[in-house]
Amino acid sequence: MQTVVEELTQEAERQLRDQAWIPAAADRVIAERAAAELHAAVGAPQAPQVLSDVDRLARLREALAALAIALAHVHGRLAWFLGAAATALAPILHWRALPSGDGPTFGAVQPTPEQYTEAEEAIRKLHAILTHIATT
Template sequence: MDMRRIVAVLAEDAEQQIRDRVWELDPGDRALTREAGTGLRDVIRPADAQEVLPRIDRLARLRETLAVLAIALARTHGRMAWFLSGALHTLCDLSAWCRWW
């Protein structure tokens, strides 16, 4: 399964848990989500902007993305931690692949 599909499945599972009220986002989760989203928007650019960057710069942005998610993960627990760790795991796999690319 490719990275996009893994992330899509993770997001679908999280959305289902929220719809089923298995996972109820509390105000802290919502605030953390907003902060992480802001941090990610500062690092991630549209695909066409990323593609023109040298590989080393793309890898640096990937590391920054991992840092944003790791900081968010360190500040939470429960289902939010499950979700963030899944995203981190997927990106860490990509990061390992990029080193050899």
Template sequence: MTMSTAIEQVVHEAEKQLTDGTWDLVANDSALVRETATALAGAIGPADIHQALPRIERLAALREAIAALAMTIARTHGHLAWFLAQCASHLTPVLHWRALDAPKKSSHLDG
């Protein structure tokens, strides 16, 4: 399952909880969601600009997005914390990608 598919499933579950009344988004949650959305937009930026960036810069932006989610999770509880934690957990492979060594380039001098 791709990250995008996993996040879509979490969003679908959250929408279901909001629709059936299991999750009642209170005013404090709404304000925190707006703050988080602003932070995420600042970290990632517009899609066309983000996609034009080199991979390492896109990776750095995704890491900033995870940090924004973590900061929000630390400030809330309940359904909102569950939702954001699920999103962040599906993005955690991003944290490992940069930790991996770059593949070695082969050259005719190797050997």
């Protein structure tokens, strides 16, 4: 997850630097809003570790929802970028924080603490590039 997001952010930075991608004003507004929502969901690196797994997973899902909502309002390169970012974070949708008990889980699995951290770091990278897009 983190590797894919790193590649996406590097490609976005390259396109912005080479002026192959010049975000429209409306795209910058959407990027700024999405960046703020990602930051609100995941926050600073030390914050999530004090949260329960249930709360960490809820925040990761909030971040993924913020990307999906932003994607619904754009077209072109920003939409392609957000779609690829949401796809990279898709494993979050299959995670569960609660024990399964004796029943089926619809294929949901409990992530490791490292997977939570990796997902949070990936979202922070997305926050950073969306902030950059918003100010370009």
